Amino acid sequence: MSRVSAARRAPSKLVEVWRNEANGITTLSLARAPVNGLNLELALEVRAALESAVAADSRGIVLTSSLPTVFSAGVDIREMHRPVVQRCYEFWSSLQDLWLTLYGLPIPTAAAINGSSPGAGCLLALSCEYRVMVESEHTIGFNGPMLGVVIPKWIQDTLIRTVGYRQAELALLRGKLFQPREALNIGLVDELAVDKNQAVAKCEAYLADFANVPGAARAATKTSLRQEAMDWLRKYREQDTRTFVDALMLPKVQEDLDNYIQSLKNRSK
Amino acid sequence: MSRVSAARRAPSKLVEVWRNEANGITTLSLARAPVNGLNLELALEVRAALESAVAADSRGIVLTSSLPTVFSAGVDIREMHRPVVQRCYEFWSSLQDLWLTLYGLPIPTAAAINGSSPGAGCLLALSCEYRVMVESEHTIGFNGPMLGVVIPKWIQDTLIRTVGYRQAELALLRGKLFQPREALNIGLVDELAVDKNQAVAKCEAYLADFANVPGAARAATKTSLRQEAMDWLRKYREQDTRTFVDALMLPKVQEDLDNYIQSLKNRSK
Amino acid sequence: MSRVSAARRAPSKLVEVWRNEANGITTLSLARAPVNGLNLELALEVRAALESAVAADSRGIVLTSSLPTVFSAGVDIREMHRPVVQRCYEFWSSLQDLWLTLYGLPIPTAAAINGSSPGAGCLLALSCEYRVMVESEHTIGFNGPMLGVVIPKWIQDTLIRTVGYRQAELALLRGKLFQPREALNIGLVDELAVDKNQAVAKCEAYLADFANVPGAARAATKTSLRQEAMDWLRKYREQDTRTFVDALMLPKVQEDLDNYIQSLKNRSK
Numbered sequence: 001m002s003r004v005s006a007a008r009r010a011p012s013k014l015v016e017v018w019r020n021e022a023n024g025i026t027t028l029s030l031a032r033a034p035v036n037g038l039n040l041e042l043a044l045e046v047r048a049a050l051e052s053a054v055a056a057d058s059r060g061i062v063l064t065s066s067l068p069t070v071f072s073a074g075v076d077i078r079e080m081h082r083p084v085v086q087r088c089y090e091f092w093s094s095l096q097d098l099w100l101t102l103y104g105l106p107i108p109t110a111a112a113i114n115g116s117s118p119g120a121g122c123l124l125a126l127s128c129e130y131r132v133m134v135e136s137e138h139t140i141g142f143n144g145p146m147l148g149v150v151i152p153k154w155i156q157d158t159l160i161r162t163v164g165y166r167q168a169e170l171a172l173l174r175g176k177l178f179q180p181r182e183a184l185n186i187g188l189v190d191e192l193a194v195d196k197n198q199a200v201a202k203c204e205a206y207l208a209d210f211a212n213v214p215g216a217a218r219a220a221t222k223t224s225l226r227q228e229a230m231d232w233l234r235k236y237r238e239q240d241t242r243t244f245v246d247a248l249m250l251p252k253v254q255e256d257l258d259n260y261i262q263s264l265k266n267r268s269k
Numbered sequence: 270m271s272r273v274s275a276a277r278r279a280p281s282k283l284v285e286v287w288r289n290e291a292n293g294i295t296t297l298s299l300a301r302a303p304v305n306g307l308n309l310e311l312a313l314e315v316r317a318a319l320e321s322a323v324a325a326d327s328r329g330i331v332l333t334s335s336l337p338t339v340f341s342a343g344v345d346i347r348e349m350h351r352p353v354v355q356r357c358y359e360f361w362s363s364l365q366d367l368w369l370t371l372y373g374l375p376i377p378t379a380a381a382i383n384g385s386s387p388g389a390g391c392l393l394a395l396s397c398e399y400r401v402m403v404e405s406e407h408t409i410g411f412n413g414p415m416l417g418v419v420i421p422k423w424i425q426d427t428l429i430r431t432v433g434y435r436q437a438e439l440a441l442l443r444g445k446l447f448q449p450r451e452a453l454n455i456g457l458v459d460e461l462a463v464d465k466n467q468a469v470a471k472c473e474a475y476l477a478d479f480a481n482v483p484g485a486a487r488a489a490t491k492t493s494l495r496q497e498a499m500d501w502l503r504k505y506r507e508q509d510t511r512t513f514v515d516a517l518m519l520p521k522v523q524e525d526l527d528n529y530i531q532s533l534k535n536r537s538k
Numbered sequence: 539m540s541r542v543s544a545a546r547r548a549p550s551k552l553v554e555v556w557r558n559e560a561n562g563i564t565t566l567s568l569a570r571a572p573v574n575g576l577n578l579e580l581a582l583e584v585r586a587a588l589e590s591a592v593a594a595d596s597r598g599i600v601l602t603s604s605l606p607t608v609f610s611a612g613v614d615i616r617e618m619h620r621p622v623v624q625r626c627y628e629f630w631s632s633l634q635d636l637w638l639t640l641y642g643l644p645i646p647t648a649a650a651i652n653g654s655s656p657g658a659g660c661l662l663a664l665s666c667e668y669r670v671m672v673e674s675e676h677t678i679g680f681n682g683p684m685l686g687v688v689i690p691k692w693i694q695d696t697l698i699r700t701v702g703y704r705q706a707e708l709a710l711l712r713g714k715l716f717q718p719r720e721a722l723n724i725g726l727v728d729e730l731a732v733d734k735n736q737a738v739a740k741c742e743a744y745l746a747d748f749a750n751v752p753g754a755a756r757a758a759t760k761t762s763l764r765q766e767a768m769d770w771l772r773k774y775r776e777q778d779t780r781t782f783v784d785a786l787m788l789p790k791v792q793e794d795l796d797n798y799i800q801s802l803k804n805r806s807k
Binding site: 413414415416417418419420422425433434435437438439441442443444 | 646667668699700701702725747748750751752754755756758759760762763
């Protein structure tokens with residue numbers, strides 16, 4: 001996977017990375033216009049950027065978006081529409097790897113959610129340790145069920161661990177997208193901010209709290225807490241991938257996507 | 270089991286069923302006077318009514334009571350007092366089956382709790398997805414521990430998933446029955462209502478939220494979320510039944526029931 | 539272990555025990571000046587006192603401290619600094635046994651936390667069923683991560699069961715010590731009190747609630763609820779002990795403790 005990653009990353013600039021030398025914090029900003037759709041290339045590049053930041057002894061990560069109104073719109077529909085099967089396997093595997101890397105990252109992580117964050121966008125935010133969302137009309141959550149998608153167990157569990165079983169069940173049954181204040185009320189995000197700058201600043205404040213916590217013990221504590229969820233995916237990842245690909249290949253699902261894409265085209269005319 | 274069900278249901282009218290053709294919602298109203306005591310016949314009939322509603326493509330279920338002050342008083346004491354062992358096994362098995370059916374029902378479910386709901390009455394309400402309780406002096410919870418009953422693990426887990434471990438532990442240790450507002454505060458119910466009509470209307474509003482959610486994905490999501498709890502009972506149901514029957518057959522327990530029933534008789538003189 | 543306990547307890551007075559004959563409640567007051575540091579002797583003596591109270595048919599336990607500003611400062615640093623390996627194993631094993639006994643105690647338990655309660659002090663409080671903390675500048679929580687310590691899984695789980703996964707994760711990553719009101723807000727304690735007398739009275743009120751609950755059913759309910767966490771430690775206790783001892787024996791850890799102790803000595807000059 002890392003060979004593919006290296007080969008494909010060279011020419012692209014899907015993630016903007018900068019490091020604040022004063023505090024050692026690295027900011028990763030998703031920059032795949034128009035909506036930070038998660039495709040194979042973006043997933044590989046985010047993961048590589050996380051690993052580089054750890055290798056360079058970053059003190060923490062702020063994950064945000066370079067786009068004005070979208071954190072990430074979730075999985076790029078082009079990864080799902082009339083796909084090549086082999087690419088399909090690679091894509092889902094890259095998403096699993098990205099989650100395993102981000103959810104278990106040994107250094108502190110926080111998401112500055114500066115716009116819409118449905119589906120896999122919400123997953124990225126939930127995989128960080130802390131979430132600050134800009135207060136606006138944009139929403140966050142898993143709307144997959146509204147589109148006929150069954151959220152996989154490891155993603156369900158990431159949500160359950162954040163908001164508890166009861167709120168997670170209601171959210172997933174409804175396929176609900178939450179306004180920022182609703183998200184705050186159920187614990188889906190930890191703080192609100194008036195704009196992106198404030199969101200990033202609050203994320204940095206979260207990360208700065210750990211300046212005096214010994215990194216090795218903190219990393220071991222995080223691993224120990226998150227181990228069980230990660231072990232599940234490590235054990236069942238092939239079955240999870242097959243479930244995703246098989247569901248995607250159903251004629252009915254592809255026909256629904258045909259119609260959906262046609263409606264997008266008609267709308268944009 | 271379904272043969273027994275069919276045979277026994279024919280002459281009875283323990284559950285009133287009606288379907289609103291405008292919205293496709295089926296209402297099941299428990300109607301076993303005087304207190305909707307759960308016995309073998311009522312458990313079989315509720316389960317059969319749920320399965321019929323699913324088979325008839327209902328859009329959702331409202332579970333309520335036809336009695337003015339009781340949702341369900343829990344297990345009918347006559348199923349426990351000086352019982353025939355074979356009946357005892359059948360009764361407990363019917364309660365397990367009812368829970369498995371209701372908790373895992375593929376269509377949306379909501380309980381309009383229009384009166385007292387202790388013990389297995391509370392279990393029925395918790396097995397729905399959503400609960401609205403009429404504000405009155407009537408209470409809800411598991412008072413079993415007050416009566417010397419140990420709540421089985423699958424019932425404990427149904428409570429834990431709703432209110433979290435901490436509140437569940439306190440409630441079960443205390444055998445506490447909650448006033449409606451207390452129940453709302455810990456998440457044991459989701460909303461309050463001024464009367465039964467409003468409670469039913471709020472349940473229907475919960476169900477109507479799903480009018481545009483694809484049913485198959487929703488059902489698969491629900492199954493996936495509730496699977497683990499249901500698998501436990503499927504795996505250990507015989508052991509669970511034996512535990513119930515063995516506890517019930519203890520001379521001390523039957524003597525306590527003798528005294529309790531005698532005190533009821535004396536009170537009603 | 540009980541032989542050691544008996545031998546070592548005779549001459550000591552590390553725990554003050556008295557029983558209120560009016561209500562059958564036993565108070566255990568930690569009295570190992572200056573800070574109720576948990577060492578082998580104190581752990582053995584608390585455990586023995588708990589078992590004696592159960593054997594004497596106590597109706598419940600209030601756990602508190604005889605010191606004015608400290609509930610318990612956690613593990614006595616002298617058990618960790620340049621230790622004899624055999625003693626190290628015995629100490630950790632005594633802490634495991636104390637938790638197994640207190641967490642699973644068949645009678646009701648409540649902690650009147652009348653001062654600082656970091657680390658293993660917090661664990662003792664969390665192992666009771668109910669917690670009342672005196673409002674003051676003193677704090678409660680697990681600061682281990684700040685000191686480079688990884689909190690073992692069974693202690694993590696005791697915290698998670700009390701405050702939920704999300705709050706537990708944030709608390710453990712931060713190594714945060716909570717002011718009493720903060721502790722109340724996340725559910726780490728159940729009530730606040732103005733002073734020790736009121737804290738003890740509120741604990742007694744919690745215990746008195748169970749005067750009419752049949753003891754055997756209550757004990758079986760508690761065992762059933764807490765079983766899974768206890769089974770984990772029973773299964774992995776040797777591995778857990780080795781992890782503790784191995785971590786402690788690292789030269790770097792002992793050097794850090796050298797420096798810490800030297801700094802304490804300098805401060806007290």
